[in-house]
Amino acid sequence: MSNSRKESAQRLLALLVIIAMLGVMGIPMSVIIFFAIVTYFIWRAVRHTEHQETGRIFEFYKDANDILREEERRWYGFEVAEVIDRGERTLHSMMDPPTLVHFALGALYNYAGYHEAAVEHLAYVVEGEQADERHRVVASPELRRYVHILRKLEREPAEAPQTMAAIRNLERARRARAALLLAESRERVIAKNALSPATNTSANLTTNKAQPETSRAPDFSTHAAPETVHKPTPVRRQNTHSPPPPIAEVLRDVYEEEKKTA
Secondary structure (H helix, E strand, C coil): CCCCHHHHHHHHHHHHHHHHHHCCCCCHHHHHHHHHHHHHHHHHHHHHHHHHHHHHHHHHHHHHHHHHHCCCCCCHHHHHHHHHHHHHHHHCCCCCHHHHHHHHHHHHHHHHCCCHHHHHHHHHHCCCCCCCCHHHHCHHHHHHHHHHHHHHHHHHHHHHHHHHHHHHHHHHHHHHHHHHHHHHHHHHHHHHHHHHHHHHHHHHHHHHHCCCCCCCCCHHHEEEEEEEEEEEEECCCCCCCCCCHHHHHHHHHHHHHHHHCC
């Protein structure tokens, strides 16, 4: 008998024992059955919600593994962004998320080119004290459910072979490539920060060249209004030559010269 069937049988036996005890206490059987049915449906709804929340982690593992594994497949940017968004929601839905979620997110950020975010998650995986599962001595209910389902899948991998394959691939990549991915992302961040001042300086120079040189333009604010400006009066140059003699004097001189020569 599988573990799931054993757990179902134990729950059914516990429910029968509770019903028998309520019957011995004199509570009508119709009331007992009514409350038993209501309790059962409430329990199923809560369990379904919890399983959905935990199942999102394993779905994220499968999607992340599909993108990160080395295959000749070209993923669109929006596909990678959607998987990262699901991983971030999964990360923030738990008080103490599994380390493998951090690694998958860091590797996806590195793949997408967001190296600052990749450094944040990969540094936690490689250098964080709580990244080692052996140091997790206190766990939240969400982490306990996750580990419970993970152990069931490990014992019976045939129930979810794709999920188990994704988990194993990510775990192998975490052991082999986490430090390399962290170093690569840090180098990219350092190179980007080193290029940023030079880029800003060249951009400022280009902007200054494109702007007109206003310092050479005249400043009309300090001058008087056009109607109040006094234009200099042009100075007339005096004529250095004397005016020509009257025509009568010229004719008289010519006439006297002709009489003398006659």
